[in-house]
Amino acid sequence: MMAWFRKPRLDPLAVTMAGVKLGDRLLVMGSADTALIAALAGKVGLTGRACVLDASESATISAARLIEREGALVETYTAPWTMLPFEPETFDAVVLRNVLNTVDAEARVRSAAEVHRVLRPGGRAVVIEDQARAKLGGLVRSVSHDPQYERSGGAVHVLDAAGFRAVRTLAEREGQAFAEGVKAQAA
Numbered sequence: 001m002m003a004w005f006r007k008p009r010l011d012p013l014a015v016t017m018a019g020v021k022l023g024d025r026l027l028v029m030g031s032a033d034t035a036l037i038a039a040l041a042g043k044v045g046l047t048g049r050a051c052v053l054d055a056s057e058s059a060t061i062s063a064a065r066l067i068e069r070e071g072a073l074v075e076t077y078t079a080p081w082t083m084l085p086f087e088p089e090t091f092d093a094v095v096l097r098n099v100l101n102t103v104d105a106e107a108r109v110r111s112a113a114e115v116h117r118v119l120r121p122g123g124r125a126v127v128i129e130d131q132a133r134a135k136l137g138g139l140v141r142s143v144s145h146d147p148q149y150e151r152s153g154g155a156v157h158v159l160d161a162a163g164f165r166a167v168r169t170l171a172e173r174e175g176q177a178f179a180e181g182v183k184a185q186a187a
Contacts, residue, residue: 015039017170017178018095018126023047025090027118029081029111030054030097031063036128038070040095046073051091053077053084081111089120096127100155105148112162119183125164127155127179131172155179 014036020026024044028037031054041050050073054060057078064076079085081099094115100108115125153160156179159167164181171178 012036012039013171013174014128014176014178015043017128018043018093019124020044020048020093020095024092025049025120027051027053027084027086027091027094028097029094029115030099031056031059031076033097034063034066034070036095036097037063037074038067038072041067041072041074050074051077051086053079055079055081082107082114084114084118086118088117089123090118092120092123094119094123094125096125096155098129100127100158101129101146101149105146108149108158109161112158112164116162116164116183121183121185123183125159125181125183126170127159127177129155129177129179131175131177 018040020040020043022043022045025048026040026044028040028051031037031052037052044050052060052063052067052074054063055078060076060078064074067074077085081103096115099111103111119125155177156167156169159179159181165184167179167181169177169179
C-alpha cells in the first residue's frame, strides 16, 4: 500500500538540467557538490569521459575520494579557473557549479572564455549556482553573493560576454539558479 504513495525516483533537478547523456565528454568545474558530479559521471558512463576541475588541490583530492566512494569514474585536475589544462574543443558539456559567483569580475569572463575554448562547436555550458535565500521575512540572507554580479545579469551576462549564443536562464528552483549558453557551430 505504501508503495503507491511513494514518489517515483527521478534524477535530481541539477542532473536533469545539465542534460548530459551516455558517451558525452563532460567537464565539471567546482568540486564541492560530489553527489552531483557522481550522478553526472554515471550519466556519461564508460563510453564517455567525466572530468572534474577545481582551483584548490586539497578540494580536488577530497572530491576524488568522495566521488570514488559513490562508484563513479572521473579524472581530476587542479588548475586556475582562467587557465584550463585542456585542448580546444575537448568537451561536449561543461558544468560550472558555484564557480562564477565566487570569483572576481575579471576572472568570471576569463573563466567563461576558457570554457568556450574547450567546448566543441554545439557544446553547452551550464551554470548551476546556489541562490541567496531570505530568512526572517527577507531581513537576513543565508548566502552572500557579489551584488554587482547579480545586478549586471549574473551568469547570463558572463556567458554572453564570453561569446556564447542562445544564452538564457533555464530555471530558478530548489534554491538553485540554472543558466546555459551554447558554443556556435563553425561556419
